[in-house]
Amino acid sequence: MVLVYEQVLNGLQLGVTLFLLAAGLTLIFGIMGVINLAHGSLYMVGAYAAALTAAKIGSFLLAVPAGLAAAALAGMAMEYLVIRHLYARDHLDQVLATFGLILFFNQAVVLLVGRQPLFVAIPAALDGAVPVGAGIQYPVYRLAILAVGIAVAIGLYLLIGRTRLGMLVRAGATHRDMVRALGVDIRLLYTIVFGLGALLAGLAGLMAGPLLAVQVGMGEQILILTFVVVVIGGLGSIRGAFFGALIVGVVDTLLRAFLPGALRTVMQGSEADALGAGLSSMGVYLLMAAVLLVRPRGLFPAHG
Amino acid sequence: MTGRTLLIAAMLAAVGASAAGAQEPVKIGMITTLSGPGGYIGQDIRDGFQIALDLEGGKLGGVPIQLLVEDDGFKPGQGKQVADRMMKSDKVKLLTGIVFSNIAVATVPDVLDADGIYVSPNAGPSNFAGKDCHRNYFVVSWQNDNLHESAGQNATVLGYKKAFILAPNYQAGKDALAGFKRFFKGEIAGEVYTRLDQTDYAAEMAQIRAANPDVVFQFHPGGLGIAFMRQYQQAGLLGQVPMVVAAPSMDATTASAVGEAAVGVNLTTHWNTDFDNPGSKRFVEAFQKKFNRAPTFYASQSYDTALAIGAALKGTGGKVDDTEAFRREMLKASFSSIRGPFKFGPNQHPIQDWWAAKVEKGPDGKPVIKTTTKVMSNHGDVYAKDCKL
Numbered sequence: 001m002v003l004v005y006e007q008v009l010n011g012l013q014l015g016v017t018l019f020l021l022a023a024g025l026t027l028i029f030g031i032m033g034v035i036n037l038a039h040g041s042l043y044m045v046g047a048y049a050a051a052l053t054a055a056k057i058g059s060f061l062l063a064v065p066a067g068l069a070a071a072a073l074a075g076m077a078m079e080y081l082v083i084r085h086l087y088a089r090d091h092l093d094q095v096l097a098t099f100g101l102i103l104f105f106n107q108a109v110v111l112l113v114g115r116q117p118l119f120v121a122i123p124a125a126l127d128g129a130v131p132v133g134a135g136i137q138y139p140v141y142r143l144a145i146l147a148v149g150i151a152v153a154i155g156l157y158l159l160i161g162r163t164r165l166g167m168l169v170r171a172g173a174t175h176r177d178m179v180r181a182l183g184v185d186i187r188l189l190y191t192i193v194f195g196l197g198a199l200l201a202g203l204a205g206l207m208a209g210p211l212l213a214v215q216v217g218m219g220e221q222i223l224i225l226t227f228v229v230v231v232i233g234g235l236g237s238i239r240g241a242f243f244g245a246l247i248v249g250v251v252d253t254l255l256r257a258f259l260p261g262a263l264r265t266v267m268q269g270s271e272a273d274a275l276g277a278g279l280s281s282m283g284v285y286l287l288m289a290a291v292l293l294v295r296p297r298g299l300f301p302a303h304g
Numbered sequence: 305m306t307g308r309t310l311l312i313a314a315m316l317a318a319v320g321a322s323a324a325g326a327q328e329p330v331k332i333g334m335i336t337t338l339s340g341p342g343g344y345i346g347q348d349i350r351d352g353f354q355i356a357l358d359l360e361g362g363k364l365g366g367v368p369i370q371l372l373v374e375d376d377g378f379k380p381g382q383g384k385q386v387a388d389r390m391m392k393s394d395k396v397k398l399l400t401g402i403v404f405s406n407i408a409v410a411t412v413p414d415v416l417d418a419d420g421i422y423v424s425p426n427a428g429p430s431n432f433a434g435k436d437c438h439r440n441y442f443v444v445s446w447q448n449d450n451l452h453e454s455a456g457q458n459a460t461v462l463g464y465k466k467a468f469i470l471a472p473n474y475q476a477g478k479d480a481l482a483g484f485k486r487f488f489k490g491e492i493a494g495e496v497y498t499r500l501d502q503t504d505y506a507a508e509m510a511q512i513r514a515a516n517p518d519v520v521f522q523f524h525p526g527g528l529g530i531a532f533m534r535q536y537q538q539a540g541l542l543g544q545v546p547m548v549v550a551a552p553s554m555d556a557t558t559a560s561a562v563g564e565a566a567v568g569v570n571l572t573t574h575w576n577t578d579f580d581n582p583g584s585k586r587f588v589e590a591f592q593k594k595f596n597r598a599p600t601f602y603a604s605q606s607y608d609t610a611l612a613i614g615a616a617l618k619g620t621g622g623k624v625d626d627t628e629a630f631r632r633e634m635l636k637a638s639f640s641s642i643r644g645p646f647k648f649g650p651n652q653h654p655i656q657d658w659w660a661a662k663v664e665k666g667p668d669g670k671p672v673i674k675t676t677t678k679v680m681s682n683h684g685d686v687y688a689k690d691c692k693l
Contacts, residue, residue, distance in 0.1 A: 002514070003510055003511070003514040006510040006513075006514075007507055007510055010506040010507050010510060013506065014504065014506075110339070115338060115339050115340075115343040115344075115347075116343060116344055117341055117343070117527045117530070119530065119534070119561050122538065127538075128540070129538070129539065129540040136513075137539075137540045139538045139539060139540070141538065142506065142538075211503075211504060211531075211534075211535065211538075212503040212504060212531055213341055213503060213527045213530060213531050215340065215341055215527060216339060216340070217339075217340060218503075221501055221503070253506070253507045256507050257507040257508075257510065257511060260496065260497070273473075273495060273496070273497050274473065274478075274497065276497075277473040277497040277498075277499070278473075281499060
């Protein structure tokens, strides 16, 4: 039982990281109708910018704004230079162009930084582990990620639900032409939303840096799970992204932790491990298929 | 256009003229992993081979060599394509370099089917060591299980009774856990296969803590191992549960990336920078001088591979077309390996010694790997008996 509790914490922590990525992805899709495969590249840009700054000036806390700024600027530049020309095109063109951007970003990082993974030290204040009840010592840094993720979720909720910008975003998602007819500068709105999505991806990337290795292609590994989140939650829905992310994070972690053990009670050790490892990597995709069967538009469809 | 054609023609003529007197160089195709979390391994394999070439002035065994290096991108499909291109377009007959067993398993059969020769500087998957062994397939590094058999033996010698073991879910990971269990005499408290593309091990850390073992054995090569060690420390397990690993989970690069947290880890290896033989010293010095970093054991394997190929080429007079003649010379292993005693077993995999080592704090405060005692002598592998060559 204690183990389940700790694994749920791990799952939630993976969940909020996925949420930060999925929120941007789903906003961009919901409002602009663009499928952005290069969203993972913005995650990588945030992680690299923070890692390089941290290595240069030796302070992770100062590296945070650098990572956020780099990701947001890269996102806005991406929107201005490439994505803007794709709004009127169909999804295949968008997928091709943003796939090209993935290759571009990966090669650019190889040229600028090299292939060696970078490692970022955990800031001293967040190093170590604290008791979280039931006799479990849990890493402070992972708790901090959890807290930041929840704070961002609340902030986004307030931003979308309570501010003028949020109103425009919601209006832009459902009645794009009407918003334009009312004289709102929709192009500026798009750039801002894209920048915001990129900023969140960068935040996820820079927080992942000290846990994982900062390396070329790190964005693609997590992007696939992010798409699963967006599909489960419902395209274009922030609320869907939040709950979708938590569900995917927890399900993925719990399956990985407990499925091989459960299988081992009914079959031989090595076979159970092989089957368990295989099934648990498929788990979230099976979940996605099941959700789509029951709710074809996802758990929290955005509109209409 | 005409000017450029003329220029090229002139250059070709010049090359032709200079080559006419000298021996045609033997092409060696190196397919290795230069990108992703294992990128530094491929880099060391490339650089270790290069040191052997440099020390002999671009030759191996007195035969001029042209080395072609290509990245497999950590993708089995890409490894296959590169091998195909090298053999068809560049007419390469002799290949080496693959780091990861999953890439070797996909690529090597193509090379052998096309009558090429493959000499492995690293991956030694079990499926090519037993009944599917091949006359033109040589492994200079180890059979995968060997690394982890030595770790299992070491854990037994160190007196541990209850081990938690982890490895990625791919061929070398399965070989690792099988190898460890073959020589570990204690109880297995838990056995977990991670994903090869996994970088977050939080779930596994919780399982380790819940199982409460008295030792952890893990096999996570390259960047995976660095992430694993760091998270092991972050989870507060370091200092609570000691770790016994094989060389790939704690090489020179891992140790320096992990830093302080690596101190105290027990490992087993077949070569280390502190080996006291003239060949090893010469290699470490040349490597350090050229690349300004300590070589990992991967680099040493690649260097030994180059020496082994050199010895074989010397025997055949620089010919690789007659694969049987090359094989006869190769199997003599008439080179002096920088690990010490080395010979090929009946399945053309190594028979060699294994050493225990420990990560200690060096004079500059950085972790260094210190060799301690021998744990296995003239150790071959269990698959050799199924190989009929």
